[in-house]
Amino acid sequence: MKVTRxxxxxxxxxxxxxxxxxxxxxxxxxxxxxxxxxxxxERWTLPxxxxxxxxxxxxxxxxxxxxxxxxxxxxxxxxxIRIVAGETELAKEKFPAEFDIDMxxxxxxxxxxxxxxxxAIWLKDAYELADYDRTNLIFDKEKLLALGxxxxxxxxxxxxxxxxx
Ligand code: SF4
Ligand code: SF4
Numbered sequence: 221m222k223v224t225r226x227x228x229x230x231x232x233x234x235x236x237x238x239x240x241x242x243x244x245x246x247x248x249x250x251x252x253x254x255x256x257x258x259x260x261x262e263r264w265t266l267p268x269x270x271x272x273x274x275x276x277x278x279x280x281x282x283x284x285x286x287x288x289x290x291x292x293x294x295x296x297x298x299x300x301i302r303i304v305a306g307e308t309e310l311a312k313e314k315f316p317a318e319f320d321i322d323m324x325x326x327x328x329x330x331x332x333x334x335x336x337x338x339x340a341i342w343l344k345d346a347y348e349l350a351d352y353d354r355t356n357l358i359f360d361k362e363k364l365l366a367l368g369x370x371x372x373x374x375x376x377x378x379x380x381x382x383x384x385x
Contacts, residue, residue, distance in 0.1 A: 273369035
């Protein structure tokens with residue numbers, strides 16, 4: 221295909237019209253409201269329902285809610301969840317002896333939260349997970365539970381436990 225280029229006048233060939241057009245656009249932005257933030261000193265307000273890092277929740281009795289059904293492990297697209305089931309004397313019969321989430325793989329899709337039958341896993345509004353070592357991004361059960369004990373919990377479904385319980 222042959223491309224026919226427009227014929228430029230001598231004035232256009234000096235590039236001044238394009239430069240002036242660009243400068244006009246740049247200066248027009250100086251007087252507009254800023255859309256950037258001075259992160260991390262300034263933070264943005266997250267929308268309600270923001271899906272960030274997944275955490276594990278405990279019930280009001282202090283026990284971890286997970287029954288180790290592994291639905292979240294099967295549904296997780298990047299296979300970021302690893303669960304090793306154990307048996308317990310509690311009515312739920314099974315519990316996660318090990319429960320890891322590789323935050324370096326997690327894409328915050330929320331499938332694990334959607335599929336969990338007992339609302340044991342939940343995506344909270346945390347997103348600052350960068351680290352220089354990828355192994356530090358593999359969160360074990362204790363860490364996931366500790367992160368999940370803090371409010372906010374699911375609105376109207378569960379109250380936050382007191383710190384340290
Ligand atoms: S949010 Fe998505 S990617 Fe992350 S652990 Fe849950 S299912 Fe896996
Ligand atoms: S977090 Fe929920 S879906 Fe995942 S293993 Fe535990 S009970 Fe099952």
